Amino acid sequence: MKKSTIQDVADLAGVSITTVSRVINKNYPVKESTRLRVNSAIDKLNFRPNLLAKGLIQSCTKTIGIITPSIENLFFSEVIKGIDSFIRPMGYSTILCHSEGDNKSEVDMIHNLLNRQADGIIMIDPRKENIDSGFIEDLSKSIPLVLINGFYDGVKCNYILNDATSGVIEALNYLLGEGCTKVTLLRGKHSYSYDIKEEVYRDFILKKSDYCKVLSIDEGNDLKSVNSAKLKVISALKEKKSAPDGIICCNDWMAVGALHAAKSLGIKVPGDLRIIGFDNTIISQITEPDISTVDQQMTILGQLAAKRIYTMMTTDDHEIQKIFLETKLIIRNS
């Protein structure tokens, strides 16, 4: 059953390919009777228009690429659903790529999207190395690009950002208010969103206390991070006098790891140790105790990014914008 082309349809309906194209795209008047003939030929041949040919001639594929570090962190899932909920009704499809946190893969995937003539790219939490190298900034000159939670001061791009500053500070204030004196930050490597949190943490904590300690695990977004966070926190908790009594974790997976670390050592949460996560994914609600966390409004984050890139693709507004979204500390029982 070979694929049929617009020519086959034209032959069967006894019209020219131009007419077939007009019937398909409904962009020019076609006599009702021929329209019906063409449509029945389309059905009979099970004709499907070749989007490669269409995209080639129109230099527009109605496609946006989404690059995410992982599909195992519900933060990303929610953002992606937010993007889709806005952009698909506008007639666009999305190509979802997950880099597994590897900067080389990220570059490969972007090249692939460019080669496929994607109309725009949204990157969630881009890899630090690719921002530092200037790759991302260059990229944004050649295609509509929006970064979600990957802000770096000197880099000219379109950003949709959580106000991580306010999130970290809110969490810190809460922990200090509850009497914690040794609050540490648990982060992963290779992401600017972690860097920013760390920076805010350091700035703030040094004004209030002389305890300042950052724990770092390798990859923060895959499932292994639960266990690596656990191990890292266990060894921190075992240090006699410098053991933390409060931990701010850069995402909920790490917070689960921290919680398990405490449990395995018989340390009471929140009695002896307070834990705060980031993202407010459902993960933070299903542990015992459930975990206090910073809500980042992921769906809205995704929708804003989609809206912004839609504007950039459909108008000549290519300005650099930075859109901030509030975060909100959700107090639970950790």
Place this chain on the structure above:
Amino acid sequence: MKKSTIQDVADLAGVSITTVSRVINKNYPVKESTRLRVNSAIDKLNFRPNLLAKGLIQSCTKTIGIITPSIENLFFSEVIKGIDSFIRPMGYSTILCHSEGDNKSEVDMIHNLLNRQADGIIMIDPRKENIDSGFIEDLSKSIPLVLINGFYDGVKCNYILNDATSGVIEALNYLLGEGCTKVTLLRGKHSYSYDIKEEVYRDFILKKSDYCKVLSIDEGNDLKSVNSAKLKVISALKEKKSAPDGIICCNDWMAVGALHAAKSLGIKVPGDLRIIGFDNTIISQITEPDISTVDQQMTILGQLAAKRIYTMMTTDDHEIQKIFLETKLIIRNS
């Protein structure tokens, strides 16, 4: 900065486009010196080959589509990672589509993939409606197609399947062996994998007991399913004499919901109620108690599917195959 084409490169390097193509694809001998000239022109112009044009002429895009009901269920994430781990090293890219469990979306996405000239499609847990309507079986005649966990007896397709029969039976045997007398099954709608589990459950339980009860929630794969499972189980537990003392849940999210239901009613797990999940995602390890569950070897599942579709795409082996994968009950503390 307009996109440059192979013609621009040819002009700059002072050769024909044919030579440029040869340099890019390394498929014909080219003199070293011209090769260097061409490559430097490519760099200078920042040339990227247009895959639409290439795909158009080669009728092959080195692309496979993956259709999944959800990106919020770690079962799917793991399967997808398994697929990618096999197929990307072979030079293929993947287009990931999530239908949110909607059969209409599923059809749209498949059409989109066909129009984009994907070389093959892997569907994870396809929607029941689209199998029943014959859509899927027709589809498999026009493109290499592999279904993961969506077997239906009369439908001629390539399948990679968990032996759900053995999983359910193992779970049932375990619960009955532990003294449960009222074991119920908790499932979602619209998926054959649920149907199969229900069928096995009914067949088996009716031989051993006169208690047979199936609880069903709407969508089983998104985050809301935790809460809908909880509500459903609460109302089941409240029924005086017919309240279950064992629940087999069709995935780990539902199992978490069931666990929360028991907790909210002060029912002890596993003392008064035993719960078994499906999938062995990390979710089942982070609750308290941690949840016994049926491991489905998701990574291998994905790899087998990728391997099978790769064979179908690269050889003329288009036979119908059914590949089964063992499941394994993991006993924890629920």
Place this chain on the structure above:
DNA sequence: TTGTAAGCGTTATCAT
């Protein structure tokens, strides 16, 4: 209302 023909950016075929 319909048709003819040029062209999108590649690869493939056949020359040289």
Place this chain on the structure above:
DNA sequence: ATGATAACGCTTACAA
């Protein structure tokens, strides 16, 4: 070792 030219399947002036 290199080049000219015809495809691939569609859209879009321009004609009729």
